[in-house]
Amino acid sequence: MSALQKETVEQSLKAITDPYLNRDLASAKVLKSVTDARVEIELPYPSAGVAAELGERIRAQIERDTGVEAAVQVGHRIHSHQVQRGVKLLDGIKNIIAVASGKGGVGKSTTSVNLALALAQEGAAVGMLDADIYGPSQPRMLGISGKPTSKDGKKMEPLEGHGIKAMSIGFLIDEETPMVWRGPMVMQALEQLLSDTRWGELDYLVIDLPPGTGDTQLTLAQKVPVSGAVIVTTPQDIALLDARKGLKMFEKVGVPILGIIENMSFYICPKCGNEDDIFGHGGGALMAEQYGVELLGAVPLDRRIRDEADNGAPTVVAAPDSPLAKIYRELARHTAGRLALQAVDHSHKFPNIVIQNR
Numbered sequence: 361m362s363a364l365q366k367e368t369v370e371q372s373l374k375a376i377t378d379p380y381l382n383r384d385l386a387s388a389k390v391l392k393s394v395t396d397a398r399v400e401i402e403l404p405y406p407s408a409g410v411a412a413e414l415g416e417r418i419r420a421q422i423e424r425d426t427g428v429e430a431a432v433q434v435g436h437r438i439h440s441h442q443v444q445r446g447v448k449l450l451d452g453i454k455n456i457i458a459v460a461s462g463k464g465g466v467g468k469s470t471t472s473v474n475l476a477l478a479l480a481q482e483g484a485a486v487g488m489l490d491a492d493i494y495g496p497s498q499p500r501m502l503g504i505s506g507k508p509t510s511k512d513g514k515k516m517e518p519l520e521g522h523g524i525k526a527m528s529i530g531f532l533i534d535e536e537t538p539m540v541w542r543g544p545m546v547m548q549a550l551e552q553l554l555s556d557t558r559w560g561e562l563d564y565l566v567i568d569l570p571p572g573t574g575d576t577q578l579t580l581a582q583k584v585p586v587s588g589a590v591i592v593t594t595p596q597d598i599a600l601l602d603a604r605k606g607l608k609m610f611e612k613v614g615v616p617i618l619g620i621i622e623n624m625s626f627y628i629c630p631k632c633g634n635e636d637d638i639f640g641h642g643g644g645a646l647m648a649e650q651y652g653v654e655l656l657g658a659v660p661l662d663r664r665i666r667d668e669a670d671n672g673a674p675t676v677v678a679a680p681d682s683p684l685a686k687i688y689r690e691l692a693r694h695t696a697g698r699l700a701l702q703a704v705d706h707s708h709k710f711p712n713i714v715i716q717n718r
Contacts, residue, residue: 364428366394372425376417380405380697385418397428403436404700406482406563409689411435438484438563441702443585444614450555453487455587455699456565457618458580460610462602464571467623468592469497470669471659472568475590477676478685478692480523484563487518489554490528491580492570493546499530503672507531508557515558522677527557547579554584564696577606581613588618588699590656595622595643607651618698619654620644621691624661654698657691660684 373385381388385401392402401418403411411434419432440454450456459475461468473488480486490498499505502521508531509517518525529549559565567584570576580586589610593603607617622644627636638661648655659665668678676685 363396364394364399364422364426364430366391368426369394369399369422369430372421373418375421375425376414378403378414378697380693381701382697397430399430399432401432401434403434404439405436405693405696406438406479406484407434407436407693408481408483410693436483438696439700441587441699442616443587444581447583447585449585450559450565452560453562453565455563456567456585457695457699458567458569458584458586458589458610458615459592460569460577460589460606461571461592461599462604462606463599466571466592466594466599466603467659467665468571469501469568470665470674471592471621471623472566473498473501473669474665474674474676474688475692475695476524476564476566477522477674478688479564479566479696481676481680482689482692482696484696485561486523487525487527487559487562487565489557489565489567490526490530491550491553491567491576493529493549493576494570496528496530498526498528498568500672501669501674502526504531511558515556518557518559522673525559525562527553529553547575550576550579551583572602572606577609578613581610581615586610586615588616588695588702590618590695591620592623593620593644593647594624595637595640597640597643599639600643600647603647604651607647607653616702617651617653618695619656620648621656622658625658627661630663654694656694656698657687659687659691 370386370391373391376385378385378388390401390403392400415432415434419430422428422430438454459468459472476486476488488498490496504519504521504526508519518527519531591603591607593599610617624639627638645655662684665675668675676688679685
């Protein structure tokens, strides 16, 4: 078997575009090593769901270019990325992704938990912080009950559900107890949930923010080392109006916008198959174009998403091979890929990513 040269392999990689980095694999600098006829690729985003297929594409391209049948191994390694200037990093947590919306009722929490679970299924170590002090929903969605313990009397141990670590005020109070706290108490509680939890080593900590652009969002944006934010909206005009406010808030405090997820994008009748744009059409794509950010993808309005989250097993784990779960895993790879690009080139603008799920 003939030996390959690194330069030769890089030429072959130029012919393959990574859909999650939106650039060819050579310029993405994912080639880790070339030894004889063995090629090792290291992607900067979790890639369990696409590694085998990508490896075969690379193998076939190398064989076409060189005649050598290479053994290609595709893996990933998640790096820490830039955060707001002057904000202290948290030990063990490589990246914090804030999931926000300008208003309630757009499915942000359901999107957050499925995004976190999808990142974990793609091979990342993931945590979930439920930052909605007044209305915590992640304990129910993750099917977790009980209270956190402490091994040293100083830090709380996060609870775990479906392979991810989680912390929420909902673990510390009764589900039906109303939180009648003023702003400063809420801010203190949020900071303690984040800093007084022993998260361990995480590739991503996903923070499910409460809706709006109030004290909680501002505190997080100013004091928590956020690597990037994802904005969840529906195509409806009023939701888009509020989503723009959330986007602008993160821009003002120096948090990069990873992209927009259009939730409840369309509805397909389970009986007749008729498709209806209940909340309008194309609003997320238009907003992404207006602000020069990515449309990470579109999630349909589907009763199963709601039922599965309410039952404590969100779609990604309840039906991992379903079309809906595949949409969330696509969203996770696009989100992580966009975050990886923050360190590669802050000034480069990419065309909007449109995921065809219909």
